[in-house]
Amino acid sequence: QVQLVESGGGLVQPGGSLRLSCAASGGIFSINTMGWYRQSPGKQRELVADGTSGGSTIYAESVKGRFTISRDNAKNTVYLQMTSLTPEDTAVYYCNARIMTKKDQSFVLDDYWGQGTQVTVSS
Helix, strand or coil: CCEEEEECCEEECCCCCEEEEEEEECCCCEEEEEEEEEECCCCCCEEEEEEECCCCEEECHHHCCCEEEEEEHHHCEEEEEECCCCHHHCEEEEEEEEEEEEECCEEEEEEEECCCEEEEECC
16 A cells, blocks of 8 residues: 655744655555645645656746755655745645556556645744
8 A cells, every 4th residue: 555654844934944755655666756735724735846757847936946856766755855935835745646556467557645744934
């Protein structure tokens, strides 16, 4: 059973930095994309950053130049380095991965989500 386990959230002052980690495990044949989404109270979940195993990345306009996504393919882990944080970055951050698993004689590609980690930017 595939699991995504996130870590690294917390409380930080404006202008500070945090690094989120997300490790995938359990029945993985291959991982296509791994990325991060976030959701603030009363808002829809939005893409923050996403990356392929080949190194291609995309970012939300609001985080470009401040956040960096990276992957360790050997560890099935994705990181999100966040700098110059502002109160508008406060949200629950969710790891997402598109993972291929083998079920019986077939390969199945599904989206998986982590449990979410709270990031609060406040003085």
